[in-house]
Amino acid sequence: MYHKNKSVSAALRSFLGRMGILFLLMFVFGSTSTAHAAGQGASTDDVKQRIAPLGRVAIEGQKFIEVEPIVSAEDTVEPMAAPRPSRLDYPNIGVSSRAVVWILAQMHLFFGALVLAVPLFVLVIELMGVKTGDERYDAMAYEFMKISLTGFSITAIFGGSLALALFVLYPDFMAYMMHVFGAQWLVYAGIFFLESFFLYTYYYGWNAMRYGNLKWLHLTLGLLLNGAGMTIMVLSNSWATFMMAPSGVNEVGVVIGDIWEVMKGPLWNPINLHRFIANIAFGGAVVGAYAAFKFLSTRDPVKRAHYDWMGYTSNFIAILAFLPLPFAGYWLMAEIYAYSQQMGITAMGGILAWLFIVQAVLIGTILLAGNFYLWSGMSRTEGSVRYQPLIKYIALVLVVCFLIWVTPHTLILSASEIAELGGSHHHILGPLGIMPAKNIAVNLMLVVTFLSFQIYRRSDKVATVSWVKAGNALLVAIYMVAIVNIVFLGVYYGYFTNTVYKVGSSVAQVTSTLLVIITGIVIDSLMYKNAKTLPSHWGRIPDRSQYALFALPIAFTWLMGLMGYVRSSVKTHWHVYTVMKDNSPDNFIPTIGYAGNMITIVTVLFLLFVLFMFWVANLGATTQPKPVIAGEGGVG
Amino acid sequence: MGNTKLSGMGGMLVISVIAFIIALIAFYGLNHLVMGVQGLPLNLDLSPAG
Numbered sequence: 001m002y003h004k005n006k007s008v009s010a011a012l013r014s015f016l017g018r019m020g021i022l023f024l025l026m027f028v029f030g031s032t033s034t035a036h037a038a039g040q041g042a043s044t045d046d047v048k049q050r051i052a053p054l055g056r057v058a059i060e061g062q063k064f065i066e067v068e069p070i071v072s073a074e075d076t077v078e079p080m081a082a083p084r085p086s087r088l089d090y091p092n093i094g095v096s097s098r099a100v101v102w103i104l105a106q107m108h109l110f111f112g113a114l115v116l117a118v119p120l121f122v123l124v125i126e127l128m129g130v131k132t133g134d135e136r137y138d139a140m141a142y143e144f145m146k147i148s149l150t151g152f153s154i155t156a157i158f159g160g161s162l163a164l165a166l167f168v169l170y171p172d173f174m175a176y177m178m179h180v181f182g183a184q185w186l187v188y189a190g191i192f193f194l195e196s197f198f199l200y201t202y203y204y205g206w207n208a209m210r211y212g213n214l215k216w217l218h219l220t221l222g223l224l225l226n227g228a229g230m231t232i233m234v235l236s237n238s239w240a241t242f243m244m245a246p247s248g249v250n251e252v253g254v255v256i257g258d259i260w261e262v263m264k265g266p267l268w269n270p271i272n273l274h275r276f277i278a279n280i281a282f283g284g285a286v287v288g289a290y291a292a293f294k295f296l297s298t299r300d301p302v303k304r305a306h307y308d309w310m311g312y313t314s315n316f317i318a319i320l321a322f323l324p325l326p327f328a329g330y331w332l333m334a335e336i337y338a339y340s341q342q343m344g345i346t347a348m349g350g351i352l353a354w355l356f357i358v359q360a361v362l363i364g365t366i367l368l369a370g371n372f373y374l375w376s377g378m379s380r381t382e383g384s385v386r387y388q389p390l391i392k393y394i395a396l397v398l399v400v401c402f403l404i405w406v407t408p409h410t411l412i413l414s415a416s417e418i419a420e421l422g423g424s425h426h427h428i429l430g431p432l433g434i435m436p437a438k439n440i441a442v443n444l445m446l447v448v449t450f451l452s453f454q455i456y457r458r459s460d461k462v463a464t465v466s467w468v469k470a471g472n473a474l475l476v477a478i479y480m481v482a483i484v485n486i487v488f489l490g491v492y493y494g495y496f497t498n499t500v501y502k503v504g505s506s507v508a509q510v511t512s513t514l515l516v517i518i519t520g521i522v523i524d525s526l527m528y529k530n531a532k533t534l535p536s537h538w539g540r541i542p543d544r545s546q547y548a549l550f551a552l553p554i555a556f557t558w559l560m561g562l563m564g565y566v567r568s569s570v571k572t573h574w575h576v577y578t579v580m581k582d583n584s585p586d587n588f589i590p591t592i593g594y595a596g597n598m599i600t601i602v603t604v605l606f607l608l609f610v611l612f613m614f615w616v617a618n619l620g621a622t623t624q625p626k627p628v629i630a631g632e633g634g635v636g
Numbered sequence: 637m638g639n640t641k642l643s644g645m646g647g648m649l650v651i652s653v654i655a656f657i658i659a660l661i662a663f664y665g666l667n668h669l670v671m672g673v674q675g676l677p678l679n680l681d682l683s684p685a686g
Contacts, residue, residue, distance in 0.1 A: 508670040
């Protein structure tokens with residue numbers, strides 16, 4: 001059975017040289033779905049029936065010749081273990097195979113994240129337009145779709161290139177993945193057709209289905225588009241999580257469960273949630289950069305007002321989605337530790353731990369940029385003067401917490417430096433390097449970011465309900481007690497009790513932060529119902545605020561590249577953790593510098609493609625003026 | 637006028653104290669709940685039980 005798959009891989013490689021992507025994929029899906037059916041889904045009787053004709057070969061015009069089957073039914077159904085490729089089984093193309101796949105996979109993921117996220121919030125904005133009757137929402141939602149439309153094609157191109165690269169460079173691994181996931185690949189391909197159908201009808205039908213029942217039909221198309229997109233995402237997530245924490249297979253990789261058991265590994269749902277939220281934040285940040293670019297490139301007050309509002313909405317989406325993201329990431333890391341403590345320690349205690357310091361810098365950048373944009377945006381309304389004194393305190397908390405978060409625990413020191421320091425840890429800063437301090441810092445940063453968000457939302461309103469004082473007093477009390485509670489939980493359980501309580505208390509810290517956010521939203525929603533609205537002057541915002549909207553997608557992209565690399569690297573020298581070893585020349589965790597360079601290259605490449613995407617979006621609205629031919633319409 | 641202001645401030649003080657008591661009870665209960673759910677019970681003074 002294994003030899004059969006080896007020949008399939010070889011055939012695939014030779015086929016690749018001659019045929020295009022479509023035929024390649026058809027061949028792969030066809031051969032592997034058969035292999036899958038024989039290997040895991042088919043019963044012994046099915047296999048006997050299928051191989052029976054081998055024993056009854058008939059030559060035209062002659063009687064049947066009874067031939068003993070070469071392979072018995074028992075041999076055929078022998079399960080397929082994970083291949084064990086040698087170094088020579090990996091084609092050498094002269095450059096690092098890992099680097100090629102790294103760039104293609106990351107580009108595919110960046111654009112995939114973008115085009116999955118944009119239709120999600122576009123649908124919500126469109127629905128808000130229907131509910132409020134304000135056509136500006138509809139126009140903005142349409143413009144968001146217009147920006148991202150090219151992204152769908154770019155995603156598909158990188159996805160196809162990635163598939164080709166994987167089949168060429170990692171044939172045994174891909175043969176095994178095809179075997180394990182079997183017909184699921186066909187389902188995946190089929191959903192692409194559905195997604196394309198819904199995408200084009202949704203986008204091109206926008207103006208044809210603008211009012212009345214047709215609008216609801218259009219919204220339904222948007223919902224189905226998102227349904228198809230989400231399904232594609234969770235299917236492909238199952239491949240990544242299978243590689244990290246395989247399920248539905250035994251210790252040598254033989255498939256022992258059905259496709260559902262293969263998919264629903266312990267990390268599948270944490271990744272699904274984390275990517276779902278992160279995609280929205282990322283998508284919001286990218287379209288925010290578009291709005292900032294358009295805002296800065298025009299002097300027309302009407303257009304500036306429009307793009308200011310668009311930038312504000314994008315930032316709102318990005319920050320709102322970003323707030324719960326650390327908690328989803330925390331759940332994912334907790335599940336990684338629960339699945340394999342060694343894998344968790346590789347991520348957060350070994351060489352990759354340094355990347356979490358870089359992560360802290362990037363998240364700090366995102367929070368500072370997001371907050372700065374909100375504070376700048378408060379200048380749109382006179383009502384903001386009530387809250388401006390709070391900004392300096394929020395900034396102070398952000399900066400102090402940011403510095404705590406980036407403080408490393410274990411420093412790389414020479415012997416003389418250790419002697420000078422009096423040990424491997426600094427006696428004051430050392431305690432700030434461990435998780436309790438960082439948990440306090442990140443939770444406080446999120447709490448005060450929500451405070452920025454809340455005072456921004458309040459700036460153009462005056463509450464008219466009778467219980468304003470009581471509501472505000474309760475909010476102040478919740479903020480203050482929550483901050484004290486987060487610090488208490490981190491310091492007391494983190495430094496003065498055992499590790500179990502230290503880890504457990506971090507969950508209580510998270511729930512404290514969530515309680516602040518939820519009660520803040522509930523109280524403000526009730527308090528500002530039927531509130532008096534103060535005039536907002538869209539477009540009246542300093543130009544420098546727009547650079548925060550550029551900083552956000554750059555930091556988000558780099559962050560995604562960084563943490564995606566960490567997530568993938570925790571498998572160390574395994575293609576499929578503990579099941580299929582990676583024997584390629586790149587089966588090691590590269591140096592931090594190399595990884596940093598790779599992530600930077602991909603980030604820059606993505607940003608260049610995004611610029612291309614924006615340019616194409618504008619190209620459609622540009623009409624070349626008819627050239628004036630000499631002699632026609634000359635000076636009379 | 638002075639009395640009205642005083643009673644207004646007094647009223648605000650009472651409201652604030654009540655608000656703080658509510659918040660304290662809520663977060664104290666939250667700590668017990670979240671730690672208890674994880675199998676990490678706490679004593680009344682929030683120290684680890686047992």
